Amino acid sequence: MKWWEKAYLWVRYGITGPVFDQMIYDENRYLLSHGYAIVVADMRGTGASFGTQMPFMLKVGQDGKELVDWIESQEWCDGNVGMLGLSYRG
Numbered sequence: 714m715k716w717w718e719k720a721y722l723w724v725r726y727g728i729t730g731p732v733f734d735q736m737i738y739d740e741n742r743y744l745l746s747h748g749y750a751i752v753v754a755d756m757r758g759t760g761a762s763f764g765t766q767m768p769f770m771l772k773v774g775q776d777g778k779e780l781v782d783w784i785e786s787q788e789w790c791d792g793n794v795g796m797l798g799l800s801y802r803g
Contacts (some may be wrong), residue, residue: 750789754780 724747735741741751756774758766759773781794 722792750784752780752784 722737735753736745736753744751756766757773782792784790785792
């Protein structure tokens with residue numbers, strides 16, 4: 714998260730710690746209100762994730778497959794999984 718995003722969250726919502734509530738985003742509330750589930754994950758070696766990474770390393774793709782497989786196996790998932798985001802975030 715960029716420093717200005719953290720500053721905005723602190724000023725606007727009083728969020729100062731490592732916990733980040735994705736419900737502050739209108740698009741997330743919209744998706745949830747239409748029956749979608751939202752899963753947020755940090756890439757290996759970023760955010761709250763352990764490990765290290767190099768851009769475009771093979772393990773990142775394997776991690777993504779493992780995450781999608783896990784989502785598909787959840788009782789709340791009907792087997793359809795979509796991704797949204799820019800660059801690595803998508």
